[in-house]
Amino acid sequence: MLLDSLVMIALAYIFGFLYYGLYRNISARVHGRFGPSLAQSFFDSIKLFLKENSTNFGWMFYAGPIIMMTGAITTLLFIPYLNGSEHLIGLSQYGNLILVLYLMVLGPLGNAMGIGSNGNPFGIMGITRGLTRLIGLELPFYIAAIGLMIANQSADIGVIMTNQSEGCNAFTHPLLFIGAFISFLGFMGKSPFDVVGAPQEVYSGPATEFSGKFFAIALSQSAIFSFAKLLLMVNLFLGGAEGLVELVAKTFALFLVAVLVGNVYARFTTIQSVEFLVRVPTGIALVGLLFV
Amino acid sequence: MFNFAMTPLGNLFFGLTLIVFASLLLIKNERRDLPLYVLLFASLGVIFYASDLITLFVGWEIMSWSSYFIIAKSARIETLQKYIIFNLAAGFALLGAIVLIVAFAGTTLYGEIDFGKVPEALHVPITLLLFVTIAIKSGIMPFHYWVVDTYEESDHIFSAILSAIISKAGIFLFIVIFSQIIGYRYLHGSLFDVLAWLGVITSIAATFKAISQEEFKRLLAYSSIAQIGYIVTVLALLEGSGIEAGLYHTIIHTLVKLLLFVNIASIIYITGKTKFSQLGNLLYDYPILFVLLLIGIIALAGMPPLGGFNSKFLIYTALLEEKKALLLVAVMFSSASAFLYCYKLIYGIYLGQASGDKEGYRELPVGFYIPQFIAAIILVVLGILPSLGIVPLNPILDSLGFEVSSYGSLFELHTAFASFNGGVLMGLFGVVFALILWLVTSVKSKAVMARDRYDISYCGETPDPQNNLHYGYGIGEELRRISFIGVILANSTAAYWEHISKLSSDSSLMLKKLYSLGTQYVGLFVLLFFTILLFLGVR
Amino acid sequence: MIEFLKKHYEIVEKGSRLYKLQIESDKLVEILSYISINSNFITLSQIACTDWIEDEVFSLNYILTTKERDKNLMVEVRIGRVHCSLPTLLTLYPQAQVMERDLHEMYGINFRGNDTLYDFALENWNEIPPLRREFDTLAYVNEHFDFRIGREDNKDVKVEVKRRKAQAKELKDGK
Amino acid sequence: MENNDNQLIKIYHGPQHPGITGNMSMELDLLGETIKEARTHVGYLHRGFEKLIERRTIIQAFTIVCRICVPEPDPNEENFARAVEGLAGIEISQRAKYIRVMVLEMARLAAQMLWMGGQSGSIGLGVVGQWSVYDRDLILDLFEELTGGRVYHMYIYPGGVRRELPNGFLEKLAQLLDYLERRLLDYDGIFFENSTFKKRAIGVGVVNRDEALKNGYVGQVLRGCGIERDVRRDNPYLVYDKLDFEIPTYEGCDVYSRALVRRGEMVESIKILRQVIAQMPSEGAIMQKLPKHRKFKLPKEDIFVATESARGEFGYYMAGDGSEFIRRMQVKGPSLIHGFTLLENLLIDEELSNVALIMNSLGICPPEMER
Amino acid sequence: MSENTQEGFVDQQKVLNNEEYSIKNTQSIIQKAVDWFRARSMFVLAYGTGCGAIEMPPIFTSRYDIERLGVIGVATPRQADILIVSGYCSYKTLKRVIRSYEQMNEPKYLIGLGSCTINGGMYWDSYNTIKKLDEYLPVDMYVNGCMPRPEALIEGFVKLQDNIRNAKSEAGYIQYRENNAFYRANQEKIFGKNTIPTFEENFAGMNQ
Known part of the structure; x- marks a missing residue:
């Protein structure tokens, strides 16, 4: 079970950085330029790890990114990779969907403790924006999750995944899928909802004081965490994957849509994003809930 | 006349009370008014272990009054008034429900009460009365007017007791009466x-x-x-x-x-x-x-x-x-x-x-x-x-x-x-936390402490300590701009209760005027009162 | 509209759309408010100050523009160079606040009534206001900074050209 | 407003910040993320232009003048040239005037492209910045061919222009204009009609319309409030009176209408350039005979000239004193008023996330504020 | 001419001429790999200090696209490796540049654009701009030109990457840390005693 988890973490790390490299290349092509090599984000995080010194603001600031990374890895390990195979399931038989939904918030909240302790006003403003946006983001995603749990009469991700053998949830519950996907965009931090660390507004928000190895952890955490969220969406709505190839294909398809939407829209303010999230995706998901 | 019974539900709630009171009494607090705390503790014990409605009600009243005196030490007059009016109302609603139940069920003991005897028409009023008691005691929205000021102005240690235990009295009542006495088939x-x-x-x-x-x-x-x-x-x-x-x-x-x-x-x-x-x-x-x-x-x-x-x-x-x-x-x-x-x-x-x-x-x-x-x-x-x-x-x-x-x-x-x-x-x-902590500490990059609290990246400027950099006040500020949250924050039930208190004070003034008209009218009122009672009794 | 003003003040016509008017410094606010109310020169576009050190005078030109932004009127005021102070125009034009701040810092003119004359472009500057003619910027630079070795400066160009020609000829003879 | 019991937090939208146009800073007092008081700080780019001008002859001052405003240097050069010509009484040929108008309009197009990059970058639309800076580079290539310099051209000199047009230049310019006209439709799709940009820009940074003229606002701020003012038509210079072009105005007084005004101006600039290519006289000396720079004396006169730059009216006051050095040259750019009185009022009770948006829409360029 | 500018600790003249100046060609294998990663991914601080900043958008956007070399812009000095002083530097800006430079984490590099950072350039006689940037901060790479073209800027980046990869020149930050007194003396000459927060304690731990 230990080896299984280590392989899962390694896969998530590699895929996370590969997708992030692809993201930078795809948006470069949209911009009309070549863009960096695929492994550029990998190089960035290694270089940041190798920096000679990094600024520390006390033990709580030191623990912040570590809790964030722990939250990301624990979320990842509670989501099974494959549909119906005993490999790469990590610890998902000990957890369920409600636990994963709450674990997704644990990492950022732990990180918020670290950022709060360094005393930088921009850091705390980014955190407050994140938590305010969370109010809007959680609603449609929870409604979709509740709809699936009631439809499948179980909160276990494995069960929800296997029940989609005849038609994946994206087609049987389309409205739930649309609501969840819009809030998934927000979770992935793509505009129009990337208000948390907007450099033009809040001087790079929570990551203002991250230097050297702390910034490296933040980058690798966001790689693993975005892969975990992609995995969750694929398992819940696209019927999970039999083999690794199908897994990569489905996660990359979702990721591509998120990237292209992100490239086309400007950024909302925090208030506008909550107003939008509480009206449009929540309305769609609520209507979808009626048909569950 | 007062009879008690050791029920598992009572044990749970009394156990929690024990934990709270024991740990709080260890705090050396000069202004300790020990007798009142003991009285409160006893009243809670009475409520949790009562096995008949009367003892339940007696315990309830002692609890309200003993906490009233403890709060009186440090709270403002308005808060005290709010507290005592609401809690008395809760007590009276409870008394009304008990009277209705006992009048028809015959006995006050939990075991023997058979809710079947209570006429159908009275079911809804009883549940409503009990709802009022529970709502007031646990601060459900329209009746939460007294909760916030009381918690804020009472002694810091006592607000811990208030919020930890006394607010659970409504929950205990809910379970005891609805599931034990009345039973779910009548609800x-x-x-x-x-x-x-x-x-x-x-x-x-x-x-x-x-x-x-x-x-x-x-x-x-x-x-x-x-x-x-x-x-x-x-x-x-x-x-x-x-x-x-x-x-x-x-x-x-x-x-x-x-x-x-x-x-x-x-x-x-x-x-x-x-x-x-x-x-x-x-x-x-x-x-x-x-x-x-x-x-x-x-x-x-x-x-x-x-x-x-x-x-x-x-x-x-x-x-x-x-x-x-x-x-x-x-x-x-x-x-x-x-x-x-x-x-x-x-x-x-x-x-x-x-x-x-x-x-x-x-x-x-x-x-x-x-x-x-x-x-x-x-x-x-x-x-x-x-x-x-x-x-x-x-x-x-x-x-x-x-x-x-x-x-x-x-x-x-x-x-x-x-x-x-x-x-x-x-x-x-x-395990994962320890793994990552080891990874981060083993990396060559040495974590150097920042020079002082103001060595933060601040757009190139140097922050000076006179200016406030603490965001404590600002965290909830932005929510006012969100439409549906702004609505919640803007209006509160306070205005509603002020209106009621004005209404009640006007009517009491009118009553006082009637009463002070002169003694010869007193006889008229007494007569009027008894005729109504007679009329009610006959039906 | 300009004829109406010509009746009251002697206005010089400098260009097809540029007029000039010379007034005393103590009647400044009164005339400017009269002009901005009665004529259509309602906006203050710029306050330009020139330092005539040989006549011992600062000449400030308040450049007004019409509502249609087609004509400019330069209202000139002359004040002494030493204790120079003028009434502020904040009551007439809010944008004057910044311009007065600039001139206060650059020339040391004190604008009575404008209490927000804190520093505009220079930070802890303790020399004399830099745009006054008596402040020599080259002397200040030589005193505070050192130039890189090998950067000979403002040598006479002709001497340099002659030296280089001689050097080239000598090289040619040598080869 | 003093810090009542530490409720306000002070931050700097400082010199080192990805959300500002150039090198200036805003000192903001925030209640939560609502700005309660804003103060503009400049002086980070102060080089003491006007002091240096007093020590330089005309040709030496000419090289330094175009460095005043970085995104759009040409109106400064043209203003300086016209002020010196006004003082010295030089009359330039018709062909030189047409070339100058061409250079000014090309510079305006390049500046609007750069503005689009800044405006969209302030709300996270990176794509528009990438496209518009690329298109601006095409214009800079033409400038390089014409004047030898990409951004600082040092081309418009008192008495005319310094170099003849390279042959085939006008055809290249015509081709570029066709390409840019097609390109504007793409920008409509990605930027001007972008639903999230509209949601962010409409009703934000609303300028008070009836005090706009009195407070001396210029350029897009006026035209964004429906007031039709443009120095090229109201106080025409060079050959603008012979060219026909409209002045685009929109009624919203907010960031979105200022953006649409700029879009209209790009269309007008392309139209003007096409007329200039058509009407360009083929003969005429591009440069008048001028005395040697040590003997180019200016009379003891003063003059005020104004030109319309991409962000508003640029005013030059110049005074000569009989010697070959200019006695005084004072520059007033559009951002001096927009950056202080207007910006500090617009930001009161505004959200922190709109600071970069409003600053870009007013086109604030710090070097011209403190020179 | 004050004496401490004569024998600058690393002869700035050599850095100016970009001569082959390899003081430590003896890189160990690990150090070579570390330097390779450092050269492969560089974060530039988003700080347009002077008029050269107008040439930064073209190199970060689609025409010249410096992201191919692994260079991207970041917002805060903590995350940045490179600080570009793009053109002349007035008193006020120099104070903020020094604070940003000191807040960056080592290894950090400084690129000076334009002739204004080399010898004052066009504003040699201005009272408010500094004449030699390397008196106040160690400069790793000069890019000449009265506003260097984008190609020159990219050439500067490539040359700096080459210097880092093969340790061709001693990095400026080591000088700044070891002989901080030289730089602080110059800074205090123009700023006066206590205007910028002192630097020593921050890296006191590093020196011994």
């Missing part, structure tokens, strides 16, 4: 749905009000209203899983509020300040208090590794079983927005920049730490062994006639919908 489901929705609306409104508070005691008061709102919602399902979730959350909430209120009391004791905007950066001066508050808010927000998640999990699965999707959406929404006030509580006091200079702080006596350690340890243990909380609940469910929930080992928590393993979760969290 109207629709009325309880209304109560459930009232509970959820209370928790949502209280959560957003809590975020926008400026003093931390008021924030905690609103937060306890919100949490009890969940319990009332889940109990109103009138199901075994509902009762189990409600009781589990009662245990968690008592421990969490004990921990948080005592932590806040120690901060007020040290600094003498009560506002977020006056404090900040106490993290490295009082690290133990910080870690304890951290455990408290993780449990309050219901985050996975600690016990708080178990009760949230049970509440969600209970609502899922009953297919109450909209209700569950509202509960999840309010618990998602609870993260903001949890973070504001810990940021405003411990993190961020110090606002103002930090001298003139008193030394904290050790007594303040004990209750916090007790509560924190229990919460952590509950996180590792979730089913440890189920152990005391099973006999209660069995005594109320519901099927007992089975659990494999103490590590798992099973419900119809799903199960999870607390031990694996906490273990995984610890």
